Amino acid sequence: MPKRLGAEARNEALVTLTGWRLVEGREAITKRFIFRDFSEAFGWMTRVALLAEKMDHHPEWSNVYKTVEVTLATHDAGGLTELDVKLARAMDALAG
Numbered sequence: 001m002p003k004r005l006g007a008e009a010r011n012e013a014l015v016t017l018t019g020w021r022l023v024e025g026r027e028a029i030t031k032r033f034i035f036r037d038f039s040e041a042f043g044w045m046t047r048v049a050l051l052a053e054k055m056d057h058h059p060e061w062s063n064v065y066k067t068v069e070v071t072l073a074t075h076d077a078g079g080l081t082e083l084d085v086k087l088a089r090a091m092d093a094l095a096g
């Protein structure tokens with residue numbers, strides 16, 4: 001199981017992640033992705049889902065039309081780990 005990031009590693013990761021912020025009252029990061037339309041949003045979710053399954057690391061997310069709200073945390077570790085940072089970067093990359 002991955003280890004929770006220390007405060008320093010967490011902050012370092014956050015400054016390099018665009019659009020991601022800490023959730024209030026919980027050790028997790030969140031970002032709102034807005035696509036051109038539903039097809040773009042759901043296509044992206046499909047690609048992310050396949051990767052998440054491969055990583056065995058799964059997002060909390062919801063979709064309304066072209067908007068996808070994502071929260072990442074490592075439930076097994078009770079906070080943020082390198083897996084969340086890795087998945088966040090991959091989501092950004094897949095969103096173009």
Ligand SMILES: C[C@H](O)[C@H](O)[C@H]1CNC2=NC(N)=NC(=O)C2=N1
Binds near residue numbers: 056057073076
């Ligand atoms: C048994 C299985 O490996 C675990 O439940 C995995 C699955 N996906 C997961 N996803 C996330 N985000 N956090 C976890 O702790 C986690 N644990």
